[in-house]
Amino acid sequence: MKNFIQSLLLLIAVIVSTTGAEEEIYAKEGETIALGSTSYPAQSYVYWYFEKKDGHQLAWFNPLGGKAFSNDEKWKNRLSLNGASLIIKNLQKDNFGTFVCKISAGGRDSITAFKVIQVNVIEKSASPLLSGERLSLTCSLGSVPQNPPEIYWLSPKGNREGNKGTVSITARSEHHGQWDCVVKKNGKEKKFPVSVTVVDLAPVPSHQYTSTVSPLTIPCSLIPGVTWDQVKKKEIEEVQWHFAPKLSSGTFSDNPEHLFSLDLEKLTWKKVQDNVKGLSPVYNIKIGNLSLTKSKATVGDRGRYTCSMKFKNDRTLKTTVDVVVLEIIAHPRAELIYGQQVNLSCSTGEQLPNDMKLNWTSPKTSSPYILYPTHITVPEVGKEDNGKWGCELWQGGNKLTSVEILLKIEPRLSVWMLVIICSAAVILLLLLVLAFIHYRRRKQKMRLRRHRLCQCKNPKPKGFYRT
Numbered sequence: 001m002k003n004f005i006q007s008l009l010l011l012i013a014v015i016v017s018t019t020g021a022e023e024e025i026y027a028k029e030g031e032t033i034a035l036g037s038t039s040y041p042a043q044s045y046v047y048w049y050f051e052k053k054d055g056h057q058l059a060w061f062n063p064l065g066g067k068a069f070s071n072d073e074k075w076k077n078r079l080s081l082n083g084a085s086l087i088i089k090n091l092q093k094d095n096f097g098t099f100v101c102k103i104s105a106g107g108r109d110s111i112t113a114f115k116v117i118q119v120n121v122i123e124k125s126a127s128p129l130l131s132g133e134r135l136s137l138t139c140s141l142g143s144v145p146q147n148p149p150e151i152y153w154l155s156p157k158g159n160r161e162g163n164k165g166t167v168s169i170t171a172r173s174e175h176h177g178q179w180d181c182v183v184k185k186n187g188k189e190k191k192f193p194v195s196v197t198v199v200d201l202a203p204v205p206s207h208q209y210t211s212t213v214s215p216l217t218i219p220c221s222l223i224p225g226v227t228w229d230q231v232k233k234k235e236i237e238e239v240q241w242h243f244a245p246k247l248s249s250g251t252f253s254d255n256p257e258h259l260f261s262l263d264l265e266k267l268t269w270k271k272v273q274d275n276v277k278g279l280s281p282v283y284n285i286k287i288g289n290l291s292l293t294k295s296k297a298t299v300g301d302r303g304r305y306t307c308s309m310k311f312k313n314d315r316t317l318k319t320t321v322d323v324v325v326l327e328i329i330a331h332p333r334a335e336l337i338y339g340q341q342v343n344l345s346c347s348t349g350e351q352l353p354n355d356m357k358l359n360w361t362s363p364k365t366s367s368p369y370i371l372y373p374t375h376i377t378v379p380e381v382g383k384e385d386n387g388k389w390g391c392e393l394w395q396g397g398n399k400l401t402s403v404e405i406l407l408k409i410e411p412r413l414s415v416w417m418l419v420i421i422c423s424a425a426v427i428l429l430l431l432l433v434l435a436f437i438h439y440r441r442r443k444q445k446m447r448l449r450r451h452r453l454c455q456c457k458n459p460k461p462k463g464f465y466r467t
Contacts, residue, residue, distance in 0.1 A: 022098070022112075022114065022115050023112070023113070023114050024114075024115050024117060024145060025116045025117065026141075026149070026190050027116055027118070027119065028091075028120065029093055029118065030091060032088065033087075033088050033116065034085050034086070034087050034088075035048075035085060035088070035099055035114045036084055036085045036086060036112060036114065037084060038082050038084060039083060040083060040084035040105070041103070041105040042063075043105060043106070044063065044104065044105040045061075045062050045063070045104040046059075046060060046084045046101070046102070047102040047103075048099065048100070048101055048102075049101075049102070050095075051097060051098040051113075056070065056072065057070065058079055058099075059086060067081065074092065074094070078090055084101065084103060086099065091116075096117065096118040096142055096143070098114065098116075099113070099115075099116065100113050100114075101113075117141055117143055117145065118141065118142030119139065119140075119141060119142070120141070121137075121139050122138045123194055123196065124137070124138060125171075127196070127197050128199050128230045128234065129171040129196070129198045129199065130171075130199050130200075130317075131171055131199065131201075131317055132170060132315065133170075133171050134170065135167065135168070135171040135196065136166075136168050137162065137168075137179060137181075137196075138165060138167075139151055139153065139162075139165035139181035139183075139192065140165055149184055149185035150182075150183075150185065151164065151181065151182070151183055151184075152181075152182050153167050153179055153180065153182070154179065154182055154191070155174070156175065156177030156179065165181065167179075171198045171200075172198065173198060173200040173202060173203060175198050176196060176198035176225065177195070177196065177225070178193050178194070178195055178196075179194045179195075180192065181193075181194065197225070197230060198223070198226075199226055199230055199231055200223050201220060201222060201223070201307065201309065201317050202222065202223045202319075203319075204220065204319050204321055206321070207321070207323075207324055208321050208324065209324045209326070209393060209400035209401040210297045210323070210324070210325055210326070211326040211327065211402060212296070212297060212298060212325060212327045212328075213403050213404055214297060215293065215294060215295055215297065216293065216297040216301055216323065216325075217292070217293045217294075218279075218291060218305045218321050219291050220291050220292075220319050220321075221289045221290055223288075226288060227288075228286055228288065234311050234312075235312035236309060237264075237310045237311060237312060238262070238309075238310045239308070239310075240258065240260065240308050240310075241259040241260040241261075241281075241305065242256040242257065242258055242305070242308070243304070244256040244304040244306075245303040246303045246304070246349065250350050252303060252304045256306065257273070258272040259273070259292075260272060260276065260292075262285070262290075267286065268283075269281040269283075277298075278295075279292045279294050280292065280293060281293075290307055292305070297323075299349065301323050301325055302324065302325050303322070304320060304322050305321045305322075306318055307319050307320075307321075324348050324400075325348065326346065326347075326348055326391065326393050326401050327346070327348075328389070328390075328403045329345050330343070330405055330407065331344075331345070334405060334406060335410070336381050336407065336408070336409050336410070337409070337410050337411070338380075338382055338383070338412050339380050339381070339382075339412065340380070341377070342378050342381055343376070343378075344375055344377075344378075344391075344405065345374060345375040346358055346360070346375065346403070352393075355395055355396065356394065356395045357373070357393075357394050358374060358394070359392040360390065360391055360392075361388075361389065361390035361391075361392065362376075362385075362387075362389050363384065363386065363387035363389070364384060376389075381409050383409060386407060386409040387406070387407065388405070388407075389406075390402055390404045391403050391404075
């Protein structure tokens with residue numbers, strides 16, 4: 001009788017399969033799956049069978065609380081029930097096939113077949129990949145049903161990739177992360193994730209904008225999730241920073257300066273020359289940060305900076321950043337007297353592209369001034385012009401950077417000037433008094449000298465006298 005029931009169940013499963021009513025489950029080896037619904041009618045007897053080979057009974061339970069699982073070694077400790085749902089842990093290669101669930105309640109039987117189809121997900125390329133190497137992914141079925149599902153890949157950015165479950169592309173930073181093989185049929189889909197590691201430098205903006213009153217950071221780092229140990233696996237040989245100054249012609253020097261080299265053993269930076277423009281590395285190398293920084297930028301920082309990583313067989317990764325420094329200059333100077341003229345010029349050292357512009361900011365002023373694209377002329381500065389003047393660099397609706405200068409405007413006769421004038425008058429008066437005293441003393445000395453030369457009352461003149 002038992003064999004008859006099993007044969008009947010298998011026959012029903014085959015009939016269901018041929019009519020297309022059986023449920024298809026897509027899974028990969030090692031996965032945990034749940035077959036069927038957890039709910040079931042009251043006072044039900046539930047039986048689970050595996051149709052492969054001899055229709056082996058896997059599990060059963062009854063309304064009295066009785067429950068049992070297969071004693072077969074290949075299913076041992078891998079089966080459990082959640083309501084009427086069969087849970088299979090660590091799916092093995094020979095576990096793929098058709099599972100049959102029979103639910104008996106009130107003299108009626110309900111039979112459902114579940115066809116578990118193996119999905120093979122393979123990353124053919126060696127991991128980790130170096131940017132520029134070939135990334136190959138394959139997603140296929142162990143057995144193809146009569147009405148096969150749609151299979152494709154989703155990249156880490158969510159883009160659909162591949163043709164019939166196969167991807168073969170040149171690896172870049174945007175390919176680092178989780179890829180999903182998607183198996184889709186009848187509006188249902190299941191994803192099979194694969195982790196792909198691509199050793200690459202994170203993309204950086206081509207231009208870094210700053211000013212002479214702002215700090216400077218030149219970015220260079222590994223893409224998130226890539227460790228230094230993975231970099232070492234790709235046989236890293238050197239990491240360096242170079243700088244090509246911006247020339248007056250608008251081009252860059254053909255002989256870049258070598259600024260820093262990385263000691264790969266100690267993971268510390270070494271200055272290649274003393275003149276490193278006040279830049280210093282950010283010491284977060286173990287987490288992939290290779291950036292340079294400076295507390296305040298100068299016009300001498302204008303130029304092209306290159307961060308490079310060289311690997312075995314002359315494979316090189318690098319990022320290039322052009323540093324643009326905004327500067328504001330006051331001519332003839334920033335400290336002025338009422339009524340003087342001042343010219344304020346703002347520049348990056350080169351002609352601005354058509355999509356960029358400069359905006360000026362000033363203290364609240366009623367004084368007229370002449371505004372040009374790159375400079376302001378104030379014919380006669382006054383008290384209202386005293387304070388901070390600013391220049392902003394804009395591109396579209398984004399402010400890239402800004403710079404400020406402080407103008408100090410003093411009255412024609414300022415307090416200090418009055419102090420100086422009064423001090424000069426006092427000094428002159430003191431000099432006159434001293435000169436007068438000196439003159440009086442000298443005159444008194446002359447009188448005393450004459451008095452000493454004549455001491456008798458009636459002096460007689462020398463010579464002969466008649467008596």
